[in-house]
């Protein structure tokens with residue numbers, strides 16, 4: 502398994518990995534447009550030419566970044582791939598000079614295993630909610646906020 506940055510040619514495979522999980526209610530769906538526009542934010546895990554994991558790093562402020570759209574292929578779970586993607590994203594955030602990461606998730610136990618702690622959504626800066634208006638769940642967000650200083 503290798504980790505690498507996403508390329509434009511990966512978008513269809515990324516979209517099906519993310520949206521298969523979204524259909525099961527495990528995460529929010531992503532459009533092709535969103536993936537193209539934000540392709541430089543995405544990190545992939547690839548095994549034997551197949552994309553088996555995906556996530557993105559979205560910088561929000563001088564010391565605040567979000568881990569978004571994390572998904573590992575069904576047949577490759579519990580092999581440490583999600584953890585490796587999170588670590589790679591953390592390294593990228595640190596390289597950019599950002600040491601506070603957060604995620605909005607339905608899988609707090611996974612993030613806790615990576616060193617994150619659950620935080621009240623009310624504690625998150627207002628800027629975090631700017632894009633929520635585009636979410637299909639708005640205004641009834643049921644995701645859990647987790648955060649870590651790296």
Ligand SMILES: CC(C)(COP(=O)(O)OP(=O)(O)OC[C@H]1O[C@@H](n2cnc3c(N)ncnc32)[C@H](O)[C@@H]1OP(=O)(O)O)[C@@H](O)C(=O)NCCC(=O)NCCS
Pocket residue numbers: 522527528569570571572573574577578579580581582583584585604605606607608610611612614
């Ligand atoms: C959450 C997800 C990314 C985890 O990926 P993964 O590669 O299976 O995770 P890892 O193998 O690195 O797991 C590390 C640890 O996290 C915890 N963990 C992982 N998945 C878990 C789950 N479903 N429930 C509880 N704990 C979990 C375990 O402690 C695990 O260690 P263990 O396998 O030794 O017990 C993956 O299950 C997934 O894609 N889920 C669907 C989409 C999703 O929920 N994304 C998160 C949106 S932010």
